[in-house]
Amino acid sequence: MSGHLSSEVMTRAREVIALYPHPRSALIPVCHLAQEQDGWLSPEAVADVAELLGLQPAEVVGTASFYEMLRTEPVGKYVISVCTNIACMLQGAYELLDHAEQVLAIRPGSTTADGMFTLEDVECIADCGRAPCLSVNYRFFGDMTNETFDALVDDLRAGRLSEDVPPHGTLVRVRRDGGLRVDDETVSSERRAAAEAAAERSASPGGGV
Amino acid sequence: MALTEAPRILTSRIEQEDSHSLERYLATGGYAGLRKALSMTPEEVAAEVDAVSLLGRGGAGFPAGRKWSMLRQAPTTYLVVNGDESEPATFKDHLLLERDPHQLVEGCVICAYAIGAARVFLYVRGEFALGLERVQQAVNEAYSHGALGRDIFGSGFSLDLVVHPGAGAYICGEETALLESLEGKRGFPRIKPPYFPASIGLYGEPTVVNNVETLSNLPWVLVNGSEAFSKLGEGRSTGTRLFALSGHVKRPGVYEVEMVKTTFRDLVYAPLLGGGIPGGRDLKAFIPGGASAPWFGPDQIDLPLGQDEVAAQGSMLGSGSVIVMDSSTCVVRAAWRITRFFWRESCGQCTPCREGSGWLEKILRRIEDGRGREGDVDLLMDVCDNLAPGVSWPPQQTTICVLGPSIPSSIASGIRMFRDEFLVHVKDGRCPFG
Numbered sequence: 001m002s003g004h005l006s007s008e009v010m011t012r013a014r015e016v017i018a019l020y021p022h023p024r025s026a027l028i029p030v031c032h033l034a035q036e037q038d039g040w041l042s043p044e045a046v047a048d049v050a051e052l053l054g055l056q057p058a059e060v061v062g063t064a065s066f067y068e069m070l071r072t073e074p075v076g077k078y079v080i081s082v083c084t085n086i087a088c089m090l091q092g093a094y095e096l097l098d099h100a101e102q103v104l105a106i107r108p109g110s111t112t113a114d115g116m117f118t119l120e121d122v123e124c125i126a127d128c129g130r131a132p133c134l135s136v137n138y139r140f141f142g143d144m145t146n147e148t149f150d151a152l153v154d155d156l157r158a159g160r161l162s163e164d165v166p167p168h169g170t171l172v173r174v175r176r177d178g179g180l181r182v183d184d185e186t187v188s189s190e191r192r193a194a195a196e197a198a199a200e201r202s203a204s205p206g207g208g209v
Numbered sequence: 210m211a212l213t214e215a216p217r218i219l220t221s222r223i224e225q226e227d228s229h230s231l232e233r234y235l236a237t238g239g240y241a242g243l244r245k246a247l248s249m250t251p252e253e254v255a256a257e258v259d260a261v262s263l264l265g266r267g268g269a270g271f272p273a274g275r276k277w278s279m280l281r282q283a284p285t286t287y288l289v290v291n292g293d294e295s296e297p298a299t300f301k302d303h304l305l306l307e308r309d310p311h312q313l314v315e316g317c318v319i320c321a322y323a324i325g326a327a328r329v330f331l332y333v334r335g336e337f338a339l340g341l342e343r344v345q346q347a348v349n350e351a352y353s354h355g356a357l358g359r360d361i362f363g364s365g366f367s368l369d370l371v372v373h374p375g376a377g378a379y380i381c382g383e384e385t386a387l388l389e390s391l392e393g394k395r396g397f398p399r400i401k402p403p404y405f406p407a408s409i410g411l412y413g414e415p416t417v418v419n420n421v422e423t424l425s426n427l428p429w430v431l432v433n434g435s436e437a438f439s440k441l442g443e444g445r446s447t448g449t450r451l452f453a454l455s456g457h458v459k460r461p462g463v464y465e466v467e468m469v470k471t472t473f474r475d476l477v478y479a480p481l482l483g484g485g486i487p488g489g490r491d492l493k494a495f496i497p498g499g500a501s502a503p504w505f506g507p508d509q510i511d512l513p514l515g516q517d518e519v520a521a522q523g524s525m526l527g528s529g530s531v532i533v534m535d536s537s538t539c540v541v542r543a544a545w546r547i548t549r550f551f552w553r554e555s556c557g558q559c560t561p562c563r564e565g566s567g568w569l570e571k572i573l574r575r576i577e578d579g580r581g582r583e584g585d586v587d588l589l590m591d592v593c594d595n596l597a598p599g600v601s602w603p604p605q606q607t608t609i610c611v612l613g614p615s616i617p618s619s620i621a622s623g624i625r626m627f628r629d630e631f632l633v634h635v636k637d638g639r640c641p642f643g
Contacts, residue, residue: 028376029374070376086298123295123554126336128300128530129453139339184327186359201252
């Protein structure tokens with residue numbers, strides 16, 4: 001164990017793992033937690049995640065690299081994801097993306113020198129009623145124009161949106177209230193009894209309910 | 210162009226500021242459906258749902274009741290909820306997750322009771338940060354309210370529900386890829402057979418996978434009965450359905466309308482729905498059911514919003530997303546952008562999809578950029594034929610899942626409906642739309 005992840009993240013990760021019959025199922029949620037600490041999945045964080053899940057680091061990276069949101073390279077504090085898929089394209093998404101490139105002076109896929117912004121050109125983010133739309137750290141902004149884009153960047157830079165848009169890596173701020181409430185034995189005995197009752201009912205038509 | 214008097218089954222609360230809260234949910238009849246379900250036997254609940262022809266609202270349109278009845282008998286079974294909405298221009302589950310999460314949680318518990326699931330996993334698309342927060346909040350509240358956990362509402366039925374975030378991969382909406390993802394692996398669709406997770410699903414156990422909107426119907430069905438639901442719509446397409454309308458319309462958005470009784474024309478032009486095309490431009494084409502669906506032209510605008518009615522015309526209602534393209538649209542560019550999506554989202558397991566999507570994207574890109582070559586249009590159709598032999602609908606399967614064979618839809622539609630437009634691009638060496 002590299003001891004990179006804080007004891008708080010480790011505790012929360014163990015709580016998440018306990019929700020699943022098999023630890024590996026918690027791979028994505030635990031990677032999200034690791035990103036909450038660092039903003040991305042550093043090799044040190046990956047080592048801790050692997051240890052928690054009983055996997056090799058290569059298995060964690062091999063899985064995480066399949067998913068767009070799990071970052072194996074550092075990203076900016078704010079990841080601006082401009083949707084250019086069909087519904088947004090029909091409403092001027094590429095013009096918006098061009099504008100974003102000029103304002104931030106970077107190409108999609110790169111990060112500003114001050115580490116503040118990463119710009120991405122992404123697939124549909126399911127906010128097409130407000131096309132063209134974008135997300136900043138997965139918080140949605142719709143009906144974008146060049147002017148509202150400039151204002152958004154100014155607000156982010158000045159910290160005026162820190163309540164609405166946490167730094168990249170913090171995905172879900174509402175935590176689960178406690179672990180599982182029902183033990184496996186209770187569930188199996190309840191389900192067994194229900195199945196037996198159902199079998200009895202079907203054996204005696206009209207006699208059930 | 211009158212709209213029907215159908216009740217709002219799914220969106221009765223969403224205009225309320227606090228539609229996501231337990232207080233609002235309880236004040237508007239929330240959890241009454243679950244209480245009723247728990248007073249019935251599981252078989253009665255399943256029969257009630259089977260009686261309504263609730264066609265799955267995720268994309269494939271498989272009847273929910275039949276899916277449940279196929280569940281293999283085993284000591285442990287699971288309910289997995291597909292909230293990984295990623296089909297381009299589909300944004301109705303996003304709305305339900307953010308605005309009425311309790312309705313979904315209630316639907317999950319009703320389903321779990323009917324099928325005897327040991328646990329529920331609610332897989333929510335990772336990018337839906339607010340949706341994830343709202344659903345987790347609703348789950349926390351449902352536990353405190355006694356609608357989840359031990360001995361739900363004193364019924365002797367106990368259940369846990371786990372909210373599981375995805376991490377950005379379109380393919381995870383395919384149900385077997387979703388199960389792989391939920392097992393902590395890459396979202397690679399599983400080889401079929403077995404065709405249904407109902408026999409071998411999560412961790413190899415029998416599993417029902419239902420879509421968010423499908424399950425959100427259940428509280429209403431339990432309270433109002435299968436007859437009231439079946440009165441809405443026609444044929445197999447009963448009830449109401451959420452349609453996500455986007456593209457060149459004055460009022461894009463999610464609309465709940467009665468199936469079959471409402472037409473595409475109503476959806477696009479009715480003042481209370483799409484409100485028509487801006488700038489007085491004409492309709493050029495529309496996509497009736499998500500980016501995977503073959504396109505329709507103005508001749509098909511009067512078709513009813515029904516699953517079988519749309520299938521009979523060679524396309525699909527799919528995920529319920531309708532994309533409108535007006536006369537100013539370059540169809541080469543539209544086909545290119547949809548193809549680029551599939552190329553980026555192909556999981557890479559199968560050669561026709563992994564390689565074919567890239568070739569098609571490159572050819573379309575050069576045609577749109579004015580670098581098209583003579584024969585490119587035929588070449589496109591040839592590659593499409595390798596992905597889905599015959600380029601018909603529904604497509605012939607060459608790959609593990611339906612992503613690959615869906616790629617030709619937009620290209621073949623574009624070429625068949627607007628071949629001249631493709632040829633002009635190649636001949637003039639530029640896009641006539643600028």
